[in-house]
Amino acid sequence: MFNRKVIVTRRNPFHQTLRTALRRPWRCLAATMIFVACSSHSSAFALDSMEILPSDRATTWQPGLMAEGGIPIRKAICATLSPRGGTLDDAAAIQGAINACPVGQVVQLAAGRFLINGGNFLLLNKAITLRGSGPGRTMLEKQDGAKPFNDAVGAKPSPLVVVGPALFSSTSDTVNAVRSVNLRNDAIKGDKTVEVDDAAGFVPGQIVLLDEASAADWRVDPQGRGEIWASEDFRVVWQKHKPAIQYVDDFAPDAFPSTPQSAGSWFGRPDRPVAEVKEISAVSGSRITFTTPIHISYRKANAAQLSRFAQPHVKHAGVEDLALKGGDAGNLRFNWAASSWAKNVDNSVWHGEGFAIHSSFRVELREFYVHDAAWAQPGGGGYAISLSAGSSEVLIENGIAVRANKLVVARSAGAGSVVGYNYMDMGYINTNGAWIETGLNASHMVGAHHVLFEGNYAQNADSDDTHGNSIYHTFFRNYLRGVRATFDNQAGGTIDDLSQLRNGPRRAAGLMAYSYWMSFIGNVLGIPGQMSGWSYETRFTDAKPGVWMLGWDAVKPYPTDAKVAASTIRYGNFDYLTNKTHWDSGSGDRALPASMYLAGRPAFFDAGRGYDWPWVDPLGETKLHVLPAKARYDTGTPFVQPNLDGSARKSPQ
Numbered sequence: 001m002f003n004r005k006v007i008v009t010r011r012n013p014f015h016q017t018l019r020t021a022l023r024r025p026w027r028c029l030a031a032t033m034i035f036v037a038c039s040s041h042s043s044a045f046a047l048d049s050m051e052i053l054p055s056d057r058a059t060t061w062q063p064g065l066m067a068e069g070g071i072p073i074r075k076a077i078c079a080t081l082s083p084r085g086g087t088l089d090d091a092a093a094i095q096g097a098i099n100a101c102p103v104g105q106v107v108q109l110a111a112g113r114f115l116i117n118g119g120n121f122l123l124l125n126k127a128i129t130l131r132g133s134g135p136g137r138t139m140l141e142k143q144d145g146a147k148p149f150n151d152a153v154g155a156k157p158s159p160l161v162v163v164g165p166a167l168f169s170s171t172s173d174t175v176n177a178v179r180s181v182n183l184r185n186d187a188i189k190g191d192k193t194v195e196v197d198d199a200a201g202f203v204p205g206q207i208v209l210l211d212e213a214s215a216a217d218w219r220v221d222p223q224g225r226g227e228i229w230a231s232e233d234f235r236v237v238w239q240k241h242k243p244a245i246q247y248v249d250d251f252a253p254d255a256f257p258s259t260p261q262s263a264g265s266w267f268g269r270p271d272r273p274v275a276e277v278k279e280i281s282a283v284s285g286s287r288i289t290f291t292t293p294i295h296i297s298y299r300k301a302n303a304a305q306l307s308r309f310a311q312p313h314v315k316h317a318g319v320e321d322l323a324l325k326g327g328d329a330g331n332l333r334f335n336w337a338a339s340s341w342a343k344n345v346d347n348s349v350w351h352g353e354g355f356a357i358h359s360s361f362r363v364e365l366r367e368f369y370v371h372d373a374a375w376a377q378p379g380g381g382g383y384a385i386s387l388s389a390g391s392s393e394v395l396i397e398n399g400i401a402v403r404a405n406k407l408v409v410a411r412s413a414g415a416g417s418v419v420g421y422n423y424m425d426m427g428y429i430n431t432n433g434a435w436i437e438t439g440l441n442a443s444h445m446v447g448a449h450h451v452l453f454e455g456n457y458a459q460n461a462d463s464d465d466t467h468g469n470s471i472y473h474t475f476f477r478n479y480l481r482g483v484r485a486t487f488d489n490q491a492g493g494t495i496d497d498l499s500q501l502r503n504g505p506r507r508a509a510g511l512m513a514y515s516y517w518m519s520f521i522g523n524v525l526g527i528p529g530q531m532s533g534w535s536y537e538t539r540f541t542d543a544k545p546g547v548w549m550l551g552w553d554a555v556k557p558y559p560t561d562a563k564v565a566a567s568t569i570r571y572g573n574f575d576y577l578t579n580k581t582h583w584d585s586g587s588g589d590r591a592l593p594a595s596m597y598l599a600g601r602p603a604f605f606d607a608g609r610g611y612d613w614p615w616v617d618p619l620g621e622t623k624l625h626v627l628p629a630k631a632r633y634d635t636g637t638p639f640v641q642p643n644l645d646g647s648a649r650k651s652p653q
Contacts, residue, residue, distance in 0.1 A: 064395025
């Protein structure tokens, strides 16, 4: 059995401070009616098919700034700054330039190292761009903060940059919601309109929160551990048991998700983990219309509500072309931000989250390189990318995330988001390097739903049950290797999952208990020529590698949740164990679209010559081509895409 013993010596200082302060050939699959290019055997045409992906699993995926034509290119420079030099702090000078900069312009940072120490941070609180001279030339560094392989934080923990109105909530909850009103009727998935009891104070352009109470109660635990606190439909499953289970339950015996300051309010309003942030386009009487469709239904019977935020969201703010290092309450935080972005950012050596996206809407991360967490441990201290508190329609695209504990998490957040065409690998625990961490996922707290993972290269895909369940995610055209690339553990030694056979759990695609209604379509799984000893299906108790490990549980007696596999769609996935493409019985025509969210070949595939798209093709003679982000990583140029010659157009495994 794999050893999951974890030494957790600290908690994310930002969260701790926050808690303290807050007490199918002619028809292809598509998620929406769009024009897409089908795989190389087909042509482009309009689609409205949900034959493979049922309507409850499909949604409109148009995240980030896609609807606005992408990130704006701003040319007007309001100020240019150089580092002061030596040990002098640069925060005040940069913040002064930000404060004075007119909307739509750029604060330009020259080459050099800018120091942000002493608990200072930069607050980007309006529609301007903070731009460096390149991620290899301009750095913002906190020298009294996070250090490599050190769990300690500085005397005054702080991030380097906050995009939003403030670092902390101004109310008694982490979401910063005020004036919540009841819905008159159910908010229906796919609609854009809701009716509320009182629309006073809601205006077009406003960012709001849509959520519902879980209606959880004691239910028979499908894992055989007595009873568990869950909703009747198991859309919500909290880690609270009767009898209580030490080190598993997030709640004291007398506490529940609705209890103030309990785990039920860590990343949302108390006991309201299923949520999404929306933008209002119109208000007419009691009817409120959003700019984008609702991603899951919110029910009047569950006291569904619409809430305003205490402070207006900051829109159209961007961070570009620089490096961040040393933040000990995260490096870059999007707190209550909308239609904002980070592009060409090197992000390293942080405590907390490298990129944190909190209670935000349509944030975009692209061409990023987030790597080498200061302290690669669970507990919130070494996560590369985090979505939390209802954050919705986020685009995470064409980036690199490596050598951190969790590479990405979604805690009560993620609706309508896309994680697309990223290289995500080498997730680990520094004190237990043999444990193969979850790779692609939108989990780690109750409530995450309807996230699309497309075109990524990752060590695995999974969904953890650490703090409850996630639901309705889709994994499409990803390469899921099943093991990590070989790398050095910051605690010493080399981690090599292919030769260190005790490392595990080795799985290409896994889902932990309570992870229901997930979909795996058109993925490629495993490593060619390296699948000796693997099984097609495995359980955690088998202690052997498997292509699939569905419903697993890492707590004794390690039961398997059968509903996970029963509710999972597996369609058109190729694996290197059987060397076959497998289709669910009863499925329709066997064809795959090129994309579930893109109308055609993305521009970043043409940043260098020789790249094929889609790069993952389970139906083609060549299953794997080359992912641009992986090519950049392999050549040591994370922000410069190399050209490929003929011999390099197959992906190295």
